[in-house]
Amino acid sequence: xxxxxxxxxxxxxxxxxxxxxxxxxxxxxxxxxxxxxxxxxxxxxxxxxxxxxxxxxxxxxxxxxxxxxxxxxxxxxxxxxxxxxxxxxxxxxxxxxxxxxxxxxxxxxxxxxxxxxxxxxxxxxxxxxxxxxxxxxxxxxxxxxxxxxxxxxxxxxxxxxxxxxxxxxxxxxxxxxxxxxxxxxxxxxxxxxxxxxxxxxxxxxxxxxxxxxxxxxxx
Numbered sequence: 001x002x003x004x005x006x007x008x009x010x011x012x013x014x015x016x017x018x019x020x021x022x023x024x025x026x027x028x029x030x031x032x033x034x035x036x037x038x039x040x041x042x043x044x045x046x047x048x049x050x051x052x053x054x055x056x057x058x059x060x061x062x063x064x065x066x067x068x069x070x071x072x073x074x075x076x077x078x079x080x081x082x083x084x085x086x087x088x089x090x091x092x093x094x095x096x097x098x099x100x101x102x103x104x105x106x107x108x109x110x111x112x113x114x115x116x117x118x119x120x121x122x123x124x125x126x127x128x129x130x131x132x133x134x135x136x137x138x139x140x141x142x143x144x145x146x147x148x149x150x151x152x153x154x155x156x157x158x159x160x161x162x163x164x165x166x167x168x169x170x171x172x173x174x175x176x177x178x179x180x181x182x183x184x185x186x187x188x189x190x191x192x193x194x195x196x197x198x199x200x201x202x203x204x205x206x207x208x209x210x211x212x213x214x215x216x217x218x219x
Contacts, residue, residue: 006070015071015086023068025094028058028218032193040101041213052200054210056190057101058218059094068217072188076125084128087216091129095136102212106181107142108134111199112170114147130186133214139184144174144206145199154195162194170199172206179207184214191219 004011007019015023030037032055033047041055060068075083095101110130118124127143134141148171154162172178183203187196190213200211 007067014083024060028061032056052204053213056213058215062217062219081123088132091132092136105184108139108184109144111187112145112147114150116150126187133186142177144178145170146173159192162192166195166198170202172202175206180209182210183208184212186214189217190215
């Protein structure tokens, strides 16, 4: 089937060059818990006891109907794996503009998919994002986390339901690779933070020295 630009509907590409440059990479930096905006996405002192994430950074804002949201939806739910090539330069641009940020990370860890959902989709979009992040930061990608049980799609749930949905849904399969390391945990979108917080909790329990978060977009 022919493909059309998700921005202007030009035939032949998922995102044309003209539309690609309109996707911002200025960064969205806010506390992982209370979502208060700050300069580097660090967790507020008053929220620290509620967060396994030391900070979370996103490349851009997620807004329904905007180009980046359409890219993520097609990438994630439309099974358009080729959009990884669109995502990579956006991440590279962000890292170039924030070269000093997260300079002390040791490894990059993607949020995993359950094998059943991986079979359905054919690829893990978070792993593609993590590959781009690892390349931009020149750090190793380590698939340290595994899903221990199948969960509902988070986008269909409210905040409380999301927390329950992912509780005890992850295990660390490579504790020796995580112990004592400063980990950059990567996913596609940060909304309530339930998934990343649960993953970060598991990584911390496995001995990670610090866990920071990174996503393409933040809702």
